[in-house]
Amino acid sequence: xxxxxxxxxxxxxxxxxxxxxxxxxxxxxxxxxxxxxxxxxxxxxxxxxxxxxxxxxxxxxxxxxxxxxxxxxxxxxxxxxxxxxxxxxxxxxxx
Numbered sequence: 001x002x003x004x005x006x007x008x009x010x011x012x013x014x015x016x017x018x019x020x021x022x023x024x025x026x027x028x029x030x031x032x033x034x035x036x037x038x039x040x041x042x043x044x045x046x047x048x049x050x051x052x053x054x055x056x057x058x059x060x061x062x063x064x065x066x067x068x069x070x071x072x073x074x075x076x077x078x079x080x081x082x083x084x085x086x087x088x089x090x091x092x093x094x095x
Contacts, residue, residue, distance in 0.1 A: 025060055032060060034070070034085070047083040057088050067094040 026033040026040060030051030037043030047070050049057060072083040072090050085091060 025064060030054075032057075034060075034063075034068075034091075043080075045081050047085055049085045053086050056086075063091065063093075068092065069094045 026035055032049040032051075032054060033040065034047045034049075035043060036045060040046065049060075069092050070083050070085065070090060072085065074081045074083055076082070083090070
């Protein structure tokens with residue numbers, strides 16, 4: 001996956017774990033996207049928190065620029081892989 005800084009993934013019993021440094025958060029249509037590239041349009045991967053799940057999460061902006069690990073199954077949306085984040089336990093600071 002070209003363009004993803006400091007990435008590492010490993011298969012575990014909970015699906016694929018993806019670790020990278022988040023570039024920022026983007027709001028679109030009430031959904032929150034965690035972007036991992038300077039320009040999300042060029043990024044080969046994304047993750048999303050749907051507006052219906054947003055109330056489960058605290059201050060996501062505090063994670064911006066920090067190395068985080070996202071866990072969950074990878075799906076493909078419009079030709080690009082993504083992880084849908086429905087639970088705060090899917091995001092954590094990388095060890």
